[in-house]
Amino acid sequence: MSEEKTANVVADRTRLSPAEARSLFREGLVTQTSGWSSGWTQANLLALPKDRAYDFLLFAQRNPRACPVLDVTEPGEISASIFAGDLRTDLPAYRVYENGEQVAEAAEVMAYWRDDLVCFLIGCSFTFEAALLAAGVPVRHLETGTNVPMYRTKQECRPAGALAGPMVVSMRPIPEDLVATAVRVTSRYPAVHGAPVHVGDPRALGIADLDRPDFGEPVEVRAGETPVFWACGVTPQAVVMRSRPPFAIGHAPGHMAITDARDTAYLVLP
Amino acid sequence: MSEEKTANVVADRTRLSPAEARSLFREGLVTQTSGWSSGWTQANLLALPKDRAYDFLLFAQRNPRACPVLDVTEPGEISASIFAGDLRTDLPAYRVYENGEQVAEAAEVMAYWRDDLVCFLIGCSFTFEAALLAAGVPVRHLETGTNVPMYRTKQECRPAGALAGPMVVSMRPIPEDLVATAVRVTSRYPAVHGAPVHVGDPRALGIADLDRPDFGEPVEVRAGETPVFWACGVTPQAVVMRSRPPFAIGHAPGHMAITDARDTAYLVLP
Numbered sequence: 131m132s133e134e135k136t137a138n139v140v141a142d143r144t145r146l147s148p149a150e151a152r153s154l155f156r157e158g159l160v161t162q163t164s165g166w167s168s169g170w171t172q173a174n175l176l177a178l179p180k181d182r183a184y185d186f187l188l189f190a191q192r193n194p195r196a197c198p199v200l201d202v203t204e205p206g207e208i209s210a211s212i213f214a215g216d217l218r219t220d221l222p223a224y225r226v227y228e229n230g231e232q233v234a235e236a237a238e239v240m241a242y243w244r245d246d247l248v249c250f251l252i253g254c255s256f257t258f259e260a261a262l263l264a265a266g267v268p269v270r271h272l273e274t275g276t277n278v279p280m281y282r283t284k285q286e287c288r289p290a291g292a293l294a295g296p297m298v299v300s301m302r303p304i305p306e307d308l309v310a311t312a313v314r315v316t317s318r319y320p321a322v323h324g325a326p327v328h329v330g331d332p333r334a335l336g337i338a339d340l341d342r343p344d345f346g347e348p349v350e351v352r353a354g355e356t357p358v359f360w361a362c363g364v365t366p367q368a369v370v371m372r373s374r375p376p377f378a379i380g381h382a383p384g385h386m387a388i389t390d391a392r393d394t395a396y397l398v399l400p
Numbered sequence: 401m402s403e404e405k406t407a408n409v410v411a412d413r414t415r416l417s418p419a420e421a422r423s424l425f426r427e428g429l430v431t432q433t434s435g436w437s438s439g440w441t442q443a444n445l446l447a448l449p450k451d452r453a454y455d456f457l458l459f460a461q462r463n464p465r466a467c468p469v470l471d472v473t474e475p476g477e478i479s480a481s482i483f484a485g486d487l488r489t490d491l492p493a494y495r496v497y498e499n500g501e502q503v504a505e506a507a508e509v510m511a512y513w514r515d516d517l518v519c520f521l522i523g524c525s526f527t528f529e530a531a532l533l534a535a536g537v538p539v540r541h542l543e544t545g546t547n548v549p550m551y552r553t554k555q556e557c558r559p560a561g562a563l564a565g566p567m568v569v570s571m572r573p574i575p576e577d578l579v580a581t582a583v584r585v586t587s588r589y590p591a592v593h594g595a596p597v598h599v600g601d602p603r604a605l606g607i608a609d610l611d612r613p614d615f616g617e618p619v620e621v622r623a624g625e626t627p628v629f630w631a632c633g634v635t636p637q638a639v640v641m642r643s644r645p646p647f648a649i650g651h652a653p654g655h656m657a658i659t660d661a662r663d664t665a666y667l668v669l670p
Contacts, residue, residue, distance in 0.1 A: 184454040
C-alpha cells in the first residue's frame, strides 16, 4: 500500500468536513490524518467479536488515559452515533489481526467484516492539536506533514479478563518554555488522552531510540525542546498483539476515523 | 431500619479516614454520608450478575454524566482497587432488588451475596461538595444534616442492551450570584458527575414538586436561590427498577461507599 505525503494530496485538508474526508478515504485515498478536518474529533478504531467486548470495555475503563472510549456500536453495526460513515471503508487504512498476528493492511475491510463485530471508537490526540496550535505550541509532525511517532512503553496497562499489554504513547517535541502551556491545553481534553503521561527522558518509559518509533514516523527533537509523551489509542492494538484474540480489526496507526463530533464536545471548561 | 441524624451520631465525621468510616458502617451505623471523610471520593454501588455486566458497562459509557464508572470488580470480589473494605458490609445501607422490585433494605448484604456479582463503583456528587464549600458556595443539605434530595426526571438515558431508564438528578439550591461559581467548580470533576445538567425550573426535567423527592430528603429553596440539578449515581437503580434484571444490589441512596481515592484524583486541572 503506497502513500503520498498528505500535504501534496489534499491542500485544504484542514477545512474538509468529516463527510468529505471520509468520502475521499472511501474512494481509496490512503493518508495519515493529522491536521485533517480541523475542529472535528478523530478516533482510533478497534473492532472485536462480541464475546470479547466486555473484556475490552473493562480494559478501557481501567486504562482511561490510553483508551478513552468515545462510542461503541451494536454488534455488526457499520456506523456509530458519532460516525455517520461506513466503518468498513471510511477510514484511510486498516490493520487486520488473527490471533494477534497482523494478516493484512488494507484501505477497506469489506472482505474481513463479520456480523458479530463490536466497534470501539477511542479518543485520539490529533483532536487537541488544533488547540495546541491556537495556543502557540508548534506541532512538529504537522510542520513536516508526517505521521506522529508512536512508541510501545515498558509501562503495563491494568489487565482485564483476557486482555493485557503495554501502554503506547505518541511523542511531540515541545519548546521548554511551552511545556506548561502544552500540559494546560491538553489537560482540557481528557477524552482524547488529556495531559501528557511523561515529560522528558524517553528511557524512563523504556523507549531506547526516539528515531525508531514502533508506529508512525520519527521527528526531529531540536535544541531547547523536550520530548513530551501522551497516552495513545494504538494501545488497544498493542494489546491485541500481546493477548492474541482470535480476530480483530484496527485502524492503521495515524490513519484515523474522522468523526462527526466537534472537538469542543470533549473540552472540559472549568 | 431506623436512622439518626448524622450530625448527632459522629461529630467529627468530616475528619474520619475512609477506613474509620467503613468500620463504623460495618459495625452497624446507618447514616447518609454527605459531608463524611472530607477529601475522599464517595461512590454509588451497583452489583449485577456477570451476565449483565457488559450491558451495564455499555450503559455507563453511553451515559457518562449519570454513570461515571470509577471502578469495576472481578466477579465475586468483595473489595475494589479504590475500596479496600468489604463491599458486602462497609456501606451504611443497601437495597436489594429481584426482577426490579426492592425486596430488602439492609445494613449489610452478606446473606444476599453471590459469587457471580460484578460491582460497579460510580462517581457521587458528594465528592465535590467540599470544593463547593471551599469556593464559598453553601450546600443546604450539609447545613441541615439531611440527605440530598434526588428526583427521577423525564429525561431518558441512552439504552444499552437490556438496560434503559430515566436519569436521576440531585438538587442543591444555589444563590443566584453563585450559580456560575458552582458550575465552574463542579465542571472540574467530570468523574463525579461534573457540571450541572440543569439550572432553574424543575418542571423542565419533569419534576412536579421539589418538596417530594423520589430519594433522599427535601430542602428549602430560599428567595434569591435557584435549584441546580446534577446527574446522580442513583440512576442505575432507576434503571434496575425499569429494566428488571433478575437480581441486583445497590447502596441506599445517599448512603455511599467511602473509597480510598482522593477527591483530587478526579480533579481536572486546566
